[in-house]
Amino acid sequence: MFRPVQPAIRSGRDQATYQECLPSFPLTSYIYCYWQLTSHPSLSEPFVYRVVADGCIDLFFHTHHPENVYVMGFSTTYTEFPLDHPFNYIGIRFLPAAFPLLFNVNAALLTNRFEALDAVAPALANGLAQLTNGFHDLATLQPLLDRFFEKILAGHTGDADHRLLQAVDLILRAGGNIRLEKELHSGVSPRQLRRLFDFYIGDAPKTFSKVVRFQQLLHTTPTADSLKANKHFFDAGYYDQAHFIKEFKTMYGLPPTLALP
Structure with a gap:
């Protein structure tokens, strides 16, 4: 996924x-x-x-x-x-x-x-x-x-906590576009889940979801013109164009107009 x-x-x-x-x-x-x-x-x-x-x-x-x-x-x-x-x-x-x-x-x-x-x-x-x-x-x-x-x-015998794996699975299936408070049900408290994500992922579920959402958008191979015309960033869960451009530039290093063909 x-x-x-x-x-x-x-x-x-x-x-x-x-x-x-x-x-x-x-x-x-x-x-x-x-x-x-x-x-x-x-x-x-x-x-x-x-x-x-x-x-x-x-x-x-x-x-x-x-x-x-x-x-x-x-x-x-x-x-x-x-x-x-x-x-x-x-x-x-x-x-x-x-x-x-x-x-x-x-x-x-x-x-x-x-x-x-x-x-x-x-x-x-x-x-x-x-x-x-x-x-x-x-x-x-x-x-x-x-x-x-x-x-x-x-030679490896350990397994990751199944609650972590379930949470990661939910985030990936949603392409990062998930309401964490309402949709991320994995049988563990938010505090415990944060500890699991810190150890195995490196940051909070919210941050991981943002990266997954960004990566999901890259997989659609958009062009700068198609994004502007079709507003695909709304489908990905961004609030508006300014929100999308800010997060894209943070994770890519360039604005979409320069990064995408």
Whole structure:
């Protein structure tokens, strides 16, 4: 039900290439994709890579320095990374709640920041560094990553609280357009639910719903003209055009008129 979009790289217009590939089937409930971001040989100046809010937690590393793996937490806004050239990054994008579930890491400690993975999950950082050393191509590395995470999954015995999963399910089915006070019934008090969301998602249900709503809108592949003419932002649950533009700019980094074709 959730397919996070990262639309910042424009094919043929930017001096970098971005690609995604799916993990093996057993991992699809935990990992959304593996990705690679590579500069073009013609790159002559630093490249600024914009990451839009997508509700996920990512691990990433430069292939020339696989010993330095980083984790980027849940983001309530867009993030810009000025990258020196040349660069070649590979990453793992975990679906909401999956990384804290598998590695018992409090997602709230990573919200709106990125950290060295060895300070958060040392054993995972060490294992990934050894696995990825010497690899520079995602297609070659993918089966190794699959086996690595399948082994972790096979040894994992814990489950997330079913009340959290029910709440996430309701938000995703509603595309983030949900009245939390009236429609988010998961058998837990609002205070307890907030604690669950803080640990597994990284922020409150309301904030997560906003990110899901933003991502849902991106999936409709709107144009700036169609949004203005058809007012699709009302269907997505935005109060008015000003509300939509403000939230879009916060999570994308550009207003819709500049971000959309």
